[in-house]
Each structure stands twice: as structure tokens, then as C-alpha cells.
Amino acid sequence: MTSTATLDLRAGLSEVVREANREAYLLAVDGGAGPDEELELACACGRADCEEHVLITVERYLGVHADPDRFVVSPGHADGRLAVVVDRGAVYEVVRGLSAARRPS
DSSP states (O other): OOHHHHHHHHHHHHHHHHHHHHHHHHHHHHTTOOTTSEEEEEOOSOOTTOOOEEEEEHHHHHHHHTSTTEEEEOTTOOOTTTEEEEEEOSSOEEEEEOOGGGSOO
């Protein structure tokens, strides 16, 4: 698989995980989770073999995901070819995904 194809696959996996995390958030809120409660979410780094999870409060999750280009990943999991770290929490990093046109070649 070419490097571009691999990056496209990882970017797609990040989107899938981001959507799964959104569903986990919705279930938690429907179950009564408040803004200070922690969510356990899957790392959205896009690596097919990643099994890491991150803890983030409901309130912080909403702040991160207000921007559709932001993802929550485990510390050190950001791939600079796909995303840049824009914020850090105690046990997670927030990354902004790069569009295919903005990725380094």
C-alpha cells in the first residue's frame, strides 16, 4: 500500500473512531452523565492496532468536538503527517486533522 493510501486509511479510521466516541458520549449523557463526569473513549489516532483509551470529561469532550476537525488521542499517538497537537490534557492530546491537501508529501 502506498504511503498516501496508508494515510488516507488512517484518516478514515480516525473518523470512524471519532463517530464511535460520539455514540459513547450520547449514551453516557442519555444515562445521566453530567459535565464533570469522565468518559472513557477510544484513541482516535487511526492506527488499526491501537487499543488505547483516554479519559475526558463530558464538558471537555463537547469543547473538543465542537470543531469537526479535532480528535482525542492518547499521548504520543498523534501522527504529524495527519494531525497537529493543539491541546493537551493530563491523559490525552487534542489534535486537529489535516486535510489531504495540507498533508506533507
